[in-house]
Amino acid sequence: MAEPTTTSSIALVATGVSIATLIPGIDGNAIIGAFAGAALMALHAREVSMRSRLAYFGISWIMGYLAAPLLMRQIPLQESGVASFIAAAIVIALTVQLIERIKTIDLTAWISNLLRRGGP
Numbered sequence: 571m572a573e574p575t576t577t578s579s580i581a582l583v584a585t586g587v588s589i590a591t592l593i594p595g596i597d598g599n600a601i602i603g604a605f606a607g608a609a610l611m612a613l614h615a616r617e618v619s620m621r622s623r624l625a626y627f628g629i630s631w632i633m634g635y636l637a638a639p640l641l642m643r644q645i646p647l648q649e650s651g652v653a654s655f656i657a658a659a660i661v662i663a664l665t666v667q668l669i670e671r672i673k674t675i676d677l678t679a680w681i682s683n684l685l686r687r688g689g690p
Contacts (some may be wrong), residue, residue: 573675584631586641591633592614597635597638597650598627598656599649599650599651600634600635600651600653600654601635601654602651603634603638603649603651603652603653603654603655603658604631604632604634604638604648604654604655604657604658605631605658606629606655606658606668607630607631607634607654607655607657607658607659608626608627608628608630608631608659609627610655610658610659611626611658611659611660611661611662611663612624612626612627612630615616615662626662629661629662630658630659630661630662631658633657633658633659634654634655634657634659634661635654635658637653637654637657637658637661638650638653638654638657638684640657641653641654641656641657644689
């Protein structure tokens with residue numbers, strides 16, 4: 571049997587998603603797609619703490635919703651729900667990879683190399 575806290579939390583989130591889809595100007599398909607993608611990402615991120623997973627979930631949900639129109643322009647998708655699901659599912663993975671690559675950059679060597687070549 572599920573814990574009461576878990577059940578009530580899921581019901582609260584589902585109610586919030588349902589209410590958000592009724593607000594004019596909000597794309598309900600994109601909200602639901604981003605929610606599903608964020609949930610998938612949070613469930614898959616097992617190597618991090620629960621606090622980090624919740625932060626990942628929130629960031630992924632918001633960015634999935636916001637990135638859906640951009641993704642629809644780049645990939646021929648007809649539904650914003652699908653685009654926001656894909657965006658929400660990959661945004662954290664891409665961002666973490668970018669952060670790891672930034673950590674390995676030798677900034678002084680990069681700048682001196684750039685100055686030797688005379689700019690970009």
